Amino acid sequence: MNMTLELTPTDPKIGSELYRLPELDPVTNLGPKTFYPADPKQRLYYMPFDYGLTYKVTDPPFNRPDSDHKGYAIDWNMPVGATVIASRPGIVSYIAGWSDDNNGVKISRDEWDSDVLFTTSDFYIHLVLDPSIVLGRRIERGEIIGVVGIENHLHLEVQVSKHSGVGKDGRFTNDVPFPIVEITDRTDGIPWNGDICKSQNICIQ
Numbered sequence: 673m674n675m676t677l678e679l680t681p682t683d684p685k686i687g688s689e690l691y692r693l694p695e696l697d698p699v700t701n702l703g704p705k706t707f708y709p710a711d712p713k714q715r716l717y718y719m720p721f722d723y724g725l726t727y728k729v730t731d732p733p734f735n736r737p738d739s740d741h742k743g744y745a746i747d748w749n750m751p752v753g754a755t756v757i758a759s760r761p762g763i764v765s766y767i768a769g770w771s772d773d774n775n776g777v778k779i780s781r782d783e784w785d786s787d788v789l790f791t792t793s794d795f796y797i798h799l800v801l802d803p804s805i806v807l808g809r810r811i812e813r814g815e816i817i818g819v820v821g822i823e824n825h826l827h828l829e830v831q832v833s834k835h836s837g838v839g840k841d842g843r844f845t846n847d848v849p850f851p852i853v854e855i856t857d858r859t860d861g862i863p864w865n866g867d868i869c870k871s872q873n874i875c876i877q
Contacts, residue, residue: 715853715861717759718813719871720796720828721750729867730825743847745829746863754820756799757813757875759828759852764809765793767801773821775801778831779811791833795847798823814876 721727731747750756758779768776780793799818811817820826830850851861854872863869 712851712853712856712861715851717794717830717850717852718873719852719854719869720756720759720817720826721748721871721873722755722757722875723871723873726868726870727754727826729863729865729869732863732865732867743829744849744862745827745847748826748828748869749824750820750826752820752822752824754826755875756796756817756820756826757873757877758794758811758815758817759813759873760794761810761812762794764805764807764811766795767805767807768797773800774823775799775818775821777801777805777817779817793831793833795827795829795831797827797829798825812876814874816875816877 719725719727727748727750729746730749731745760779760781762779762781764777765780766776766778770776776795776797776799778793778795780791783790783792796817798821800821801818802816805811805817829847831847849860849862852863852869853861854869855861855863855867858864
């Protein structure tokens with residue numbers, strides 16, 4: 673059973689008709705510097721697993737070699753039962769109840785770019801959700817979302833409200849690139865296929 677919560681703008685003067693994706697650079701596919709800063713310390717996303725743990729990227733975004741993804745999602749090779757924690761804070765806005773051991777959850781928040789309000793949603797897929805995950809609940813970075821299900825990996829993608837697709841290599845996607853704090857050896861903050869990622873995120877539950 674799938675469940676959805678419609679977020680309302682935090683500023684009552686701003687209506688949903690103004691939700692849109694800030695322009696992405698046609699060469700880099702990156703957006704505003706506030707969302708894609710070059711300085712890793714200013715990035716918004718952390719690894720979705722606990723501090724000190726390392727997992728391998730098995731499928732990177734499609735602008736990376738050997739990727740099967742149609743979009744900018746990242747897959748980590750995490751074993752069944754491995755704990756998944758939030759990469760960013762937000763509100764539980766959607767729960768995908770596909771089966772007992774293969775579910776998904778979106779954690780969303782409003783963002784501002786200049787005078788434009790839009791919503792980003794982090795979609796975690798292939799989980800057994802923690803019983804505390806319910807629509808409308810506030811989630812802090814590092815809180816437990818669930819554990820990896822039968823697919824033996826975690827899939828994470830970031831979607832933006834009213835985003836119609838970014839063209840790259842002749843393919844289109846409804847999600848966007850998201851730079852990660854721990855990726856310090858590349859200016860875009862996005863891992864490559866085969867990278868061993870070590871987390872600086874801290875489980876708080």
